[in-house]
Amino acid sequence: MAAKKIYDENEIRELIPRCIAGDETAYAALYEMCASGVYRLAYSILLHQQDAEDVMQEALVYAFKSLHQYDPSRAGFRTWLYHITVSRCRNARRRKWLPTVRLSHLLDLGIEPMDEQEPEIDYEWQNARETLDHALSQLSPRLREALALRYGQDLTYREMSEILGCPQKTAESRVRLAHESLRTMLTEADAAFLREFST
Amino acid sequence: MNRHVKHLLSAYAHDQLSPSRRRRVTHHLSRCEQCRAAWLRDQETVGRIRREMRTLGMPDRAVLARGYGAVMGQVRLNRPHLSFHWLPSLGMGLAVMLTFALLTSALIGGATYAGAAPLPPIPAEIQATWTPVVTEPPTAPTLVAAAEDVRPVASQSAEMHPDVLSTSIPLMLSPVPDAPR
Numbered sequence: 001m002a003a004k005k006i007y008d009e010n011e012i013r014e015l016i017p018r019c020i021a022g023d024e025t026a027y028a029a030l031y032e033m034c035a036s037g038v039y040r041l042a043y044s045i046l047l048h049q050q051d052a053e054d055v056m057q058e059a060l061v062y063a064f065k066s067l068h069q070y071d072p073s074r075a076g077f078r079t080w081l082y083h084i085t086v087s088r089c090r091n092a093r094r095r096k097w098l099p100t101v102r103l104s105h106l107l108d109l110g111i112e113p114m115d116e117q118e119p120e121i122d123y124e125w126q127n128a129r130e131t132l133d134h135a136l137s138q139l140s141p142r143l144r145e146a147l148a149l150r151y152g153q154d155l156t157y158r159e160m161s162e163i164l165g166c167p168q169k170t171a172e173s174r175v176r177l178a179h180e181s182l183r184t185m186l187t188e189a190d191a192a193f194l195r196e197f198s199t
Numbered sequence: 200m201n202r203h204v205k206h207l208l209s210a211y212a213h214d215q216l217s218p219s220r221r222r223r224v225t226h227h228l229s230r231c232e233q234c235r236a237a238w239l240r241d242q243e244t245v246g247r248i249r250r251e252m253r254t255l256g257m258p259d260r261a262v263l264a265r266g267y268g269a270v271m272g273q274v275r276l277n278r279p280h281l282s283f284h285w286l287p288s289l290g291m292g293l294a295v296m297l298t299f300a301l302l303t304s305a306l307i308g309g310a311t312y313a314g315a316a317p318l319p320p321i322p323a324e325i326q327a328t329w330t331p332v333v334t335e336p337p338t339a340p341t342l343v344a345a346a347e348d349v350r351p352v353a354s355q356s357a358e359m360h361p362d363v364l365s366t367s368i369p370l371m372l373s374p375v376p377d378a379p380r
Binding site: 024027028031035036039040041042043044049052053056057060061064065132133136147148151152154172173175176179180182183186 | 255
């Protein structure tokens with residue numbers, strides 16, 4: 001695959017008619033723009049690599065087959081696509097009870113520690129990541145969805161409310177509750193490390 | 200104003216406080232060292248979570264390549280796209296039209312009933328007409344026989360025209376002579 005393209009709503013709207021007409025290069029361009037975001041969202045919610053990959057494929061197949069039903073006047077393409085993704089994540093969660101995520105899952109994803117770091121920094125980075133990931137896994141699914149959309153995808157509360165199918169105030173409250181839960185779960189030592197690491 | 204506002208910091212960060220309460224928290228943070236430290240710590244944690252979440256679950260090339268093959272394989276299978284989403288609408292339309300036609304015919308035609316058809320008019324050429332009967336006056340020797348012949352005929356004469364009876368009855372009163380005393 002080529003380097004990821006930056007998400008561009010206008011370009012996507014130009015690609016959609018070409019996709020409907022059967023242009024495979026348009027499908028490839030659309031996939032390149034959207035697949036990574038869909039996978040990250042699915043993984044942030046499910047915290048499982050294989051499930052996230054399955055959800056990404058299901059969501060994109062459904063979206064590509066239903067492009068003729070997409071109405072730009074009702075919602076942005078990303079909002080529409082993420083709505084499908086969250087729905088598929090909920091289905092996947094119903095099918096399977098999620099296990100606690102281990103560090104190995106993160107490593108399998110190809111998330112490599114930053115280059116040119118000292119070995120002890122790598123170890124601490126992994127520990128911090130594992131601590132945060134464990135805290136995420138303790139959140140309720142609804143709060144994790146909200147956090148993934150707000151912090152993982154940088155969506156507005158209005159977009160979140162459309163994707164989650166809830167009032168905007170509810171979306172805001174879920175993010176706040178998730179934030180409070182994470183703050184409680186992260187130990188003071190982790191927070192101290194995070195402060196040190198971020199400097 | 201001396202009450203701490205740590206319990207309001209999350210709502211403050213997410214802009215979920217009323218304007219008056221937000222002003223109170225802002226004012227308190229400017230004066231309370233303890234709450235300000237908690238606020239800064241909170242903001243750092245949020246920033247850290249945000250940064251971590253942005254890189255969480257970043258797919259590698261193998262995942263994207265596998266996904267592309269699987270997605271396009273299924274999308275290609277469905278081409279050319281034959282859409283029959285209009286079929287239920289068509290069926291519903293036909294059902295409505297049929298119902299409308301049945302209701303309309305029932306309302307206009309009214310209820311059905313069984314009854315005999317009216318008799319057709321009798322043609323004029325086969326209608327019964329009166330034909331006048333002319334009877335010759337009988338001779339004397341044949342009066343008795345004629346009277347005997349007339350009696351059974353009298354029952355039939357009821358069906359005859361009155362004029363016919365009036366002409367024959369006087370002839371029947373004196374055909375038989377009186378018996379000897």
